[in-house]
Amino acid sequence: MVGSTGLSSSSSSHHHHHSHHHSYTPSSRILTDVPCKVCHDNSSGKHYGIFACDGCAGFFKRSIRRNRQYVCKNKGQGGCQVDKTHRNQCRACRLKKCVEAGMNRDGKSIPPFFQSH
Amino acid sequence: MVGSTGLSSSSSSHHHHHSHHHSYTPSSRILTDVPCKVCHDNSSGKHYGIFACDGCAGFFKRSIRRNRQYVCKNKGQGGCQVDKTHRNQCRACRLKKCVEAGMNRDGKSIPPFFQSH
């Protein structure tokens, strides 16, 4: 990891309610105001339909390209934690969460109406 | 961190303006122009923050993962030679040299200003 050092100390922020502006790190590229929907690391915009970090975007891309079939490390039962520090521990649960979060190969966003929470 | 297979089946040109090139052995992977900072064997790029050979990289990794505490073979006094042919003679002195050379678990390079020699 490299760019993650300066977390853009937000400072005085107006609350542009309806604006589509985002906050970026000094190194640009990384959004500080929208986390990855899969692992909650900082995202770098939308990938495959959802806000996601570079790691989850790359992982999802490689998984679907090669038709990966993973087996959960937890005796195949699922339920592994998927966050920034644990996301590489179980590929099955990471991919499952990617799909549940709405990732798809065509990059289509899911309308808010259909989203679960 | 990132990493792809070192296979890179050459052939294709693609020079990729990366400012500093390295010299590799015919078998690829191994740098011939930058030695391991610990044992002076040929390195295979940076590992845990410094240029290191596969052996010292693997040794450091195993040592920190298992919290190894070694005792110097030289009556606990230190000062054992650590080079390609002697690096496996004393684990305590090898690990000490890894740390002094700047190896760390996060793989952060130390700025040149702070480096001793």
Add this chain to the structure above:
DNA sequence: TCAGGTCCAACGTTCACCGTG
């Protein structure tokens, strides 16, 4: 600009081989 793609340094895992007891 955004969100796809490629590239590849640096990481992790594996396991034949080796030295020791």
Add this chain to the structure above:
DNA sequence: GCACGGTGAACGTTGGACCTG
């Protein structure tokens, strides 16, 4: 000879940099 743990070369994976329509 056998069992065991450490070694390090080979190979697969990750994710940030850069490219492209």
